[in-house]
Amino acid sequence: MFVDFLYELRDEGVPVGTQEWLLLLSALEKGLHGSSLQRFYHLARCVLVKSETYYDAFDRAFLKVFEGVEGSLDIEEELLEWLKDPKNFRELTDEERARLERLSGDELMRKFLETLAEQDDRHDGGGRWVGTGGRSPYGHGGEHPTGIRVGGRARNRSAMKVAEERRFEDYRTDATLDIRQTRVALRRLRQLTRTGPQSELDLDETIDETCRNAGEIELVFRAERRNDLRLLLLMDVGGTMAPHFEPVSRLLSALHEERGLREFQAYYFHNCIYEELGRSARLLRREMIPTGDLLRKLDSRWKVMIVGDAAMHPGELLEANGNIDPRRASPTRGIDWLQRIRDRFERVVWLNPEPPEAWKRTPTVQLVERIFPMYHLSVDGIGEAVSALIGARVAH
Amino acid sequence: MSQDAAAPNSDAFFHFSGTRGYIASPALVDAVNCAIALERPLLIKGEPGTGKTLLAQHVAEGLGLAIERWHIKSTSKAQEGLYVYDTVQRLNDARFGEGDVSNIRAYIRMGPMGRAFQSEQRQVLLIDEIDKADLEFPNDLLRELDEMRFTVSETSDEVVAKHRPVVIVTSNNEKELPDAFLRRCVFHFIEFPDRELMKRILAVHHPHLKAQLLDQVLIKFYWLREQNELRKKPSTSELIDWIAALQRSGTSADDIELHIPFLGALLKNEKDTEALESYHDRGGRPPTKWKELGPKYDN
Numbered sequence: 001m002f003v004d005f006l007y008e009l010r011d012e013g014v015p016v017g018t019q020e021w022l023l024l025l026s027a028l029e030k031g032l033h034g035s036s037l038q039r040f041y042h043l044a045r046c047v048l049v050k051s052e053t054y055y056d057a058f059d060r061a062f063l064k065v066f067e068g069v070e071g072s073l074d075i076e077e078e079l080l081e082w083l084k085d086p087k088n089f090r091e092l093t094d095e096e097r098a099r100l101e102r103l104s105g106d107e108l109m110r111k112f113l114e115t116l117a118e119q120d121d122r123h124d125g126g127g128r129w130v131g132t133g134g135r136s137p138y139g140h141g142g143e144h145p146t147g148i149r150v151g152g153r154a155r156n157r158s159a160m161k162v163a164e165e166r167r168f169e170d171y172r173t174d175a176t177l178d179i180r181q182t183r184v185a186l187r188r189l190r191q192l193t194r195t196g197p198q199s200e201l202d203l204d205e206t207i208d209e210t211c212r213n214a215g216e217i218e219l220v221f222r223a224e225r226r227n228d229l230r231l232l233l234l235m236d237v238g239g240t241m242a243p244h245f246e247p248v249s250r251l252l253s254a255l256h257e258e259r260g261l262r263e264f265q266a267y268y269f270h271n272c273i274y275e276e277l278g279r280s281a282r283l284l285r286r287e288m289i290p291t292g293d294l295l296r297k298l299d300s301r302w303k304v305m306i307v308g309d310a311a312m313h314p315g316e317l318l319e320a321n322g323n324i325d326p327r328r329a330s331p332t333r334g335i336d337w338l339q340r341i342r343d344r345f346e347r348v349v350w351l352n353p354e355p356p357e358a359w360k361r362t363p364t365v366q367l368v369e370r371i372f373p374m375y376h377l378s379v380d381g382i383g384e385a386v387s388a389l390i391g392a393r394v395a396h
Numbered sequence: 397m398s399q400d401a402a403a404p405n406s407d408a409f410f411h412f413s414g415t416r417g418y419i420a421s422p423a424l425v426d427a428v429n430c431a432i433a434l435e436r437p438l439l440i441k442g443e444p445g446t447g448k449t450l451l452a453q454h455v456a457e458g459l460g461l462a463i464e465r466w467h468i469k470s471t472s473k474a475q476e477g478l479y480v481y482d483t484v485q486r487l488n489d490a491r492f493g494e495g496d497v498s499n500i501r502a503y504i505r506m507g508p509m510g511r512a513f514q515s516e517q518r519q520v521l522l523i524d525e526i527d528k529a530d531l532e533f534p535n536d537l538l539r540e541l542d543e544m545r546f547t548v549s550e551t552s553d554e555v556v557a558k559h560r561p562v563v564i565v566t567s568n569n570e571k572e573l574p575d576a577f578l579r580r581c582v583f584h585f586i587e588f589p590d591r592e593l594m595k596r597i598l599a600v601h602h603p604h605l606k607a608q609l610l611d612q613v614l615i616k617f618y619w620l621r622e623q624n625e626l627r628k629k630p631s632t633s634e635l636i637d638w639i640a641a642l643q644r645s646g647t648s649a650d651d652i653e654l655h656i657p658f659l660g661a662l663l664k665n666e667k668d669t670e671a672l673e674s675y676h677d678r679g680g681r682p683p684t685k686w687k688e689l690g691p692k693y694d695n
Binding site for chain 1: 422423426427429430431433434436439441483484487490491569570571572578579580581582583584585
């Protein structure tokens, strides 16, 4: 059961590595859980989970594995037995442990768990610790992180209760959240370089120069480190984008607040990019600028973020005069414009507010995905997109 | 504490169970003790104002240890926490013939971490707001935190921790912390206190608060926190200040039933204050009963 827990955690996407698992084992070995399921829950969580965004996944895994525990006494005892018996962990010699630490990856984890499982079997029925202190490991019960009284019922209930409530659902990052999280995801849009006026004392150089100058102090200044990142945002507005107003506006306000950017420009389009882009979301005639001008004006170091669902009639993307607005029809196909954008800039990403499962169902999304790396417009997706914009280059 | 005597806990003397001035949830207490027993840094995250920094102070108090604080700034370097070689002072002394310039050691100043290592007694080391520094900052400390030793390269002196300090690291989530660093930490996220825990926290700060007033205060407070339009939700520290203001002005429970006085103590953003005022102007009124706040609070 204990081992199932690990598998379940990994299935739920909690990144638990060998190191964390060994740490939990040594915590149990030290008896820190005090044979209480609630404290085991606290302990496992603080050792295995390294971000509140995984608390919810942890709760789900905990529920799945230990759910039977509150109802059925047998399983409860089995688990507590397992937890109580440090023998289960002591079997591991220091050497074995060191070996485990050196290795890593899933293969190792599997082997390690097999060993553990065997040990568990061997000790089955040993009942070494049974009988000592009776069955009341929950002496200090009563209190509970949420302040719910546990009362006199099944006393190990509270840990389950906590897991059951899933109070951390709001912290999940794959579900998209508030502006602050978006801001954190964007925070990595920072590339510090030394540009501008030389206003900072360069101590190392000063010392070097002073030495060369026979001790006469010679001050050397250098430019401060500043963000050198320029971002171009192109957004699909209207039509099928209307239901996605919230995540999009959150991204936009977070970007506007991101003062670290050296330059930031945003333009709008409807469904697909053609000859002209709008300066405002209303796409008024007098506010349009030629896409070609923009491509000439901005150099290839600009990072480009395109936001849109890429859902349209295939003709809008693949045919000449494809613009859904007949007054703006032009001979160049939408897909050619997209390719020009890709060729002009070093890094371009596409953020899609539709959930990734839905992308396969829309033919135009698949076509666009072939041109740009596409990410979901969620906190996680934005984080990945930002990595793709500034991180090491990956083949697409 | 319910730990049985059989538990092989070498750190029995270092067991934290909260202090009178700090109410910690059982999960937090478990995390603190886990970090102490496993000799790992404790990483604390949570909303601003939930007492992350205070925790370190009270852990020190609870364990009877001295505390060394290292407040991180965006320009902080890992090196500064260990020691600083004051080259400019030495250069200056050389120039004007002051001090013993030949003794490099006189110009090596220990940082907070170095001091905690050198201390004759075990100490609590607080690394506050680690996320403010450069992305690589935590990685630069890995070896020192693991092995509890470092070398002063200018003198080749090795500084080895006499007693492993209890390391508490706080983060406001401004930046993602590197995985290698996270793997070594015990992690706890301080949740925003619920009603009951909040009452206990307030009882520490305002022991003579009348129950009726307290109830109204909390209804208004949690109601404000439920308003998603607010840019900056009020936190515990603001609540404590607000109650101080209410008490000093002699406000009674009836006075705050229908409007919220001293709003400035709770809302720190002008736009938020305006939003609430326009809510009042439109004829809105804050709730006076818990059940108006929805099922989550109705118990």
